[in-house]
Amino acid sequence: MLAAPGAMAQDKAAVEARFRVWLDDTIWPRAQARGVSRETFEAAFDGVRLNWNLPDLVMPGTAAETPKRQRQAEFGAPAKYFSRGSLDGATSVGRQMARRHAAALERAEAETGVPGRIILGIWGRESGYGRVAITHDAFEVLGTKGFMSTRAPYFTDELIAALEVAEAGFVPARSMKSSWAGALGQPQFMPSNVLEHAADGDGDGRADIWGSEADTIASIAAYLDHHGWVAGRDWGFEVAVPEDVSCTLEGPDQGRPIAEWEAMGIRRITGRAFPEHERQGEGYLLMPAGRHGPAFIVTPNFYVLKDYNMSDLYALFVGHVGDRIRYGMGDFQAAWGDVGAMYRSDIAEMQRGLEALGHDVGGADGLPGFKTRRSIGRWQEATGRTATCFPEIGMKAELAP
Template sequence: PALSEIEKKSGVPATTMLAIWGRETDYGRYTLPYDLVRVLATQAYVGRRKDTYRNEFILSLKILGEGVVTRKDMRSSWAGATGLTQFLPSEYYKHGVDFDGDGRIDIWHSVPDALASAAQQLVNKGWQSGVRWAYEVQAPAKVDCTSGVPEVTKPIGQWLREGFVPVRGEKLSAAEQAQPASLLQPEGIYGPSFLTTKNYFVIKEYNFSDLYVLFVGHLGDRMTSPLPFATQWAASKQLRTKDVETMQRGLTRVGLYKDKIDGKAGMQTRAALGAYQKSAGLKVDCWPSEEVLRSIQAAR
């Protein structure tokens, strides 16, 4: 009943809330390993975002001072996220909801409070009710994988006219086809392809990892339809983080990449790799391979 009421009030599907809860703490079965206050103090002192974490540290003390949770129960991840659905203290104050009506926002023990707070965070970040997070599609054989960035957005109907086909013969309504979407190919041209809606990027604001959003979106879908992705992952070899960082520096040097050097082959990195492959006369697959790494290193 609580899930249904949260969905009714927020417009966020119950399956999405459950998927976030499952991903974050295994539906509350996973005990977070660290003491939140110590984590935030450490991050504020030696971390890369000291000012941000000083504020989070102060807010964690405010939470303790209000008596909602004991320090013993205020466990966290290495990055300072706490509670059943993993909030930073600032997010607790921005998005927390007392859904069970006991006068406290308790995301550590109250499942209704935690799930309603997760839904409220998505709403506050722009969740659009009635819009799916993504559509899996078969990409055309000559797909330009460099267009797989958030800045390239077209109505889903236009993507379909360009040769993208919904998997398993799914027919999309006129309203769905009017929805703006971006192309996502997390394994370059080799694995599944998706047309991602605004809600994809709302979940991504909850956690910036594309794989996190794919996990949450897909788990939520499988709660109502147990089908896996229609296109299997190709099990492409993944380069080490430091090798991807080398690629990113090389792509930055030649003006193709302007994002952060983090060793993660995200949307912007894959698109920049594809642009480099075009310029170097290599196969354009938007995937960080050893061949591309050697080419970038030789081009210094």
């Protein structure tokens, strides 16, 4: 839905006309400068109109508001992200794919250091190993979001990149399908990532992330390698955090050798020791639901997974499914609490209140990231409460700015 309350009352036909002018006056010169032909440009936008049903739209000339709701699952209750069906489906099909594509996975790991199980975790999450239908018109999505969304400059750049993808012959412009966010192919790359990371995994001279499983595997590995995957290190470990270790120690800017976390009393929840080579490496406390859910010591590779998708829960899902595929691991041992039901607008209001008190929450965007979680914990500790490090509805009135 559009962010501005009165936006839908405007004349849609007039806005559509402005969109066509924007395509010709703004997009075409930029695309032409990048080597896109007029033929490709015309084909890309043949019959394309604005999609008024996409999320996070804002009419040109109006101000965006924090949405009350958010369509993406990771902004809801964490437990829903790890539903029985999602976990079991990604694991069972992933094991089939591990056997079917063993050679391609081994080759990708040898070339990049990225484990096959991690590649499978991403592939499964992004497109169900290529089985999920991707139905949106990429140029409709990217054109709409480039013209009138809360992140218009970003999507405008991706629209130009999509035109370059079509010009380069990856896929015909009128056949280019995407997610509602503009992501392409089985790895669900944004167009700029197709240009930079799409790889030829089957040796046919093409990088086909739409139809080739081997190319999809090689491309995901190439992406993670480029973003700094550390060969030989894991992504992280579920742990038990003693009550005297504050949840406010969470975050990638508060890392320390895993041996030091161990010395503070943090233990793997399985009872097994941390691998010796991991004990000497840096680790970070992660508590995505604060004291209301599982806790983890994660490695720098966890944050490489977040470069693929900025959600903590996404990176956890990928690592966890990979472990289930490769090692037969079961569910996280700690349960997710009944949290995550607040509106984004409520959390944004709390964030503004914390900012007024001098806390760095990472921006009042309504998303409870690690900076918001630990700011809540620090506020709780400063007011004599037990730190839980997660937003709760009863905090709203106290934190309202």
